[in-house]
Amino acid sequence: QLWGEVENIRLKNDSSNGGGEAFDTIQDAVESGQWKPGQNFDFVVRNVKARVSMQSNVGAVNAAVAGNAIDSLAALAADVDRRCNAAPREASMKGYAPWKAPDIIPRSDLCLDAINFDGSENEMIGAEVMDALRNHGYLIVDVNEGMGLGESEQMERSLVSMWRSTEKFFDAAAKASEEGGENELVPSMQVAEGVGSRHAVFGYTSYDEGAMCFLETRVLREKQSILPREMEKVLGGDDLAGLLDSFHVLADIGRDIVRVAVATASVEKDAFLAADMVGPSDDGPSISGLSLEDTVFSASPQKRASEAAIKAASAALRMVDELVDDGRPCLDLPIEESPVSMSPHRMCRYSGNGKSSETDAKEVFGAHTDTSFVTMIPVAAVSGLEVFDESANAWVRPEIIARRHFEEERESRGFDPNVDEVEVTINDVTEKRPWHARYAIAMPGELLQVVTRGSVNAAVHRVVAAVEGQPRLSAPVLLRARTKATMDIKRYFVDENADVKETKIGKLLRDCEGMTMYDIHDRLQPGRS
Numbered sequence: 001q002l003w004g005e006v007e008n009i010r011l012k013n014d015s016s017n018g019g020g021e022a023f024d025t026i027q028d029a030v031e032s033g034q035w036k037p038g039q040n041f042d043f044v045v046r047n048v049k050a051r052v053s054m055q056s057n058v059g060a061v062n063a064a065v066a067g068n069a070i071d072s073l074a075a076l077a078a079d080v081d082r083r084c085n086a087a088p089r090e091a092s093m094k095g096y097a098p099w100k101a102p103d104i105i106p107r108s109d110l111c112l113d114a115i116n117f118d119g120s121e122n123e124m125i126g127a128e129v130m131d132a133l134r135n136h137g138y139l140i141v142d143v144n145e146g147m148g149l150g151e152s153e154q155m156e157r158s159l160v161s162m163w164r165s166t167e168k169f170f171d172a173a174a175k176a177s178e179e180g181g182e183n184e185l186v187p188s189m190q191v192a193e194g195v196g197s198r199h200a201v202f203g204y205t206s207y208d209e210g211a212m213c214f215l216e217t218r219v220l221r222e223k224q225s226i227l228p229r230e231m232e233k234v235l236g237g238d239d240l241a242g243l244l245d246s247f248h249v250l251a252d253i254g255r256d257i258v259r260v261a262v263a264t265a266s267v268e269k270d271a272f273l274a275a276d277m278v279g280p281s282d283d284g285p286s287i288s289g290l291s292l293e294d295t296v297f298s299a300s301p302q303k304r305a306s307e308a309a310i311k312a313a314s315a316a317l318r319m320v321d322e323l324v325d326d327g328r329p330c331l332d333l334p335i336e337e338s339p340v341s342m343s344p345h346r347m348c349r350y351s352g353n354g355k356s357s358e359t360d361a362k363e364v365f366g367a368h369t370d371t372s373f374v375t376m377i378p379v380a381a382v383s384g385l386e387v388f389d390e391s392a393n394a395w396v397r398p399e400i401i402a403r404r405h406f407e408e409e410r411e412s413r414g415f416d417p418n419v420d421e422v423e424v425t426i427n428d429v430t431e432k433r434p435w436h437a438r439y440a441i442a443m444p445g446e447l448l449q450v451v452t453r454g455s456v457n458a459a460v461h462r463v464v465a466a467v468e469g470q471p472r473l474s475a476p477v478l479l480r481a482r483t484k485a486t487m488d489i490k491r492y493f494v495d496e497n498a499d500v501k502e503t504k505i506g507k508l509l510r511d512c513e514g515m516t517m518y519d520i521h522d523r524l525q526p527g528r529s
Contacts, residue, residue, distance in 0.1 A: 010394065012040040022096055022394060070454055071507035073523040080446060081526070083460050084367040087388045088395070091464040093361040095383055097400035098392075102132035104405050104439075106145035107155070110256035112317075120309035121316075126264035130456070133261060133444045137387045137459035138398050140379075141253055142405070144438040153426065158249045159378055159437045161242030165235050166473050169215060170349045172234050173204070186230045192218055192340040197483050197518050199371075199525070200342055202227045211364050211465070215347040218340050219247060219327035227340065247345045247477055250376040250440060251326040254479040257442050258324055258373045258451075262492075263309075263316035265452035271504045272308040272315070272495040311495055319451065319492035323517060324373055325482045335484045342480040342521075343372075350384060350463050351471035365463035371524045372445030372478040375459075379403075379439035381420070382472040387443065388460040395462070402439040446524050447481060451493075453506040481517035489513050 009023040011034060023029040035041065070076050108114060109125050116122055132139035143155040176185045189203040206213040218227045224244065232240050266272060322333055327341040350364045367388065377385060383399035407417035421432040443459040465472050490496050494504055512520050 072511040080369045087367040091361045091363045095397035101401045102136045104140045107143045121263045121313045129260045133456045139442045141440045155249045158245040160433050162246035165239045165243045166347050186228045195338040195340050213349040217345045250477040254374045254376045259316045259320045263313045265455040266312035269504050272311040323485050345477050348474040350465040352465045361464045364465045367462045369458040370445040372480050373447045375443045375478050377441040377476040379436040384472040398441050483518035485517045487512040
């Protein structure tokens with residue numbers, strides 16, 4: 001504990017000095033017998049105490065330097081490209097999930113009901129959210145914990161229905177492919193009309209000899225229905241309605257995470273803290289020639305900080321309502337909205353077939369970041385999502401952490417932890433549900449990096465799949481921006497009466513001032529500047 005918390009021990013092989021076995025702590029490495037005295041190893045130190053310098057933690061230092069240099073959208077696009085290219089490409093089905101992982105957050109902690117009585121965000125919840133996003137690159141939410149029985153039941157049931165619909169579609173797609181009618185099931189990828197963005201696509205496609213198959217769906221805003229319309233023939237009306245419900249469940253969780261993160265970042269930057277005013281002097285009741293009646297004296301520092309936190313929370317909620325595209329109309333925007341949501345609900349099927357591989361797993365969707373506020377990924381039955389921990393130089397698999405939470409909770413309640421389904425009884429009717437339907441992973445995207453003034457980096461992530469084995473199904477929602485909305489710094493990120501300094505806004509956010517969210521999205525795409 002001289003420096004801080006030492007973790008993520010990775011042994012170095014004597015022969016090549018390359019990466020070897022990974023352990024959570026030094027003690028684990030010693031007790032395993034795999035570490036030999038004199039053998040080199042890499043490690044990460046977190047929560048470094050004040051005035052302690054750590055030259056060995058080069059990755060964190062480099063990240064901080066790079067973060068300070070991101071002063072424009074072009075610089076951000078270049079930096080995420082650099083970070084993705086720096087991530088290793090090796091893959092293994094074993095996966096890595098450190099024991100010192102961020103706490104799983106109950107859905108109820110993120111709701112508006114969890115804010116303080118004065119309207120400010122709960123500081124402890126804000127700190128927990130920012131720690132998970134900033135230091136780990138992901139956050140896991142348990143939709144079953146903390147909510148009312150009816151609410152949690154409805155959310156979990158929506159996710160169960162979503163998984164059923166995903167399996168049903170890809171079973172139908174596989175059958176159609178065998179019969180040569182794959183393109184007749186649903187249309188191939190096409191651009192949605194009226195959105196005004198070439199990135200707003202929907203339809204079906206596959207890559208790498210079927211190793212990756214995607215069905216991109218989008219919400220028709222006014223009708224609250226789903227594109228492509230042909231999905232109804234494949235799934236039926238009830239399952240399609242359940243798919244729409246699951247989109248809103250995930251989008252609402254994402255909205256709340258963005259709200260908490262933006263408000264917390266604003267408080268950290270003192271963005272809504274007005275400049276100090278001078279009180280009355282000993283020489284008389286006037287300030288710079290103003291009468292006592294014309295003078296407004298400053299409140300106590302505590303009161304001013306409290307008022308700033310309230311304003312930050314209010315502005316963050318306004319930003320989420322107006323900029324984040326949750327598939328619903330926004331009545332507060334003085335613009336004509338696009339008829340189709342910019343935020344897709346993407347059904348994915350990943351398998352290890354296609355190109356050959358010499359290992360038990362391969363990287364089927366390489367290292368990348370998302371141009372989203374957050375990407376919400378329901379925890380799947382087959383793990384394979386990996387988030388790159390740049391400090392530890394390791395790929396972390398959050399779904400293993402969710403499984404660990406599930407097993408520990410079952411064991412603490414005296415139930416068998418080694419099950420893949422759980423029995424749920426509602427109104428004397430018992431049904432089996434997949435264990436993972438209660439968990440969702442949130443990963444920060446490039447837009448969140450912008451609106452938190454660089455406080456949270458977009459998560460570098462990838463998908464790996466077994467060369468031989470069960471394919472991975474996934475159903476992420478990429479929570480993007482309303483294309484025609486405009487970035488307004490005064491409206492969302494600083495108090496209109498505050499002393500607006502560069503330190504409160506940051507060059508990256510200032511670079512976006514007055515731009516439409518479509519232009520911001522487009523400038524962050526590869527090859528754009």
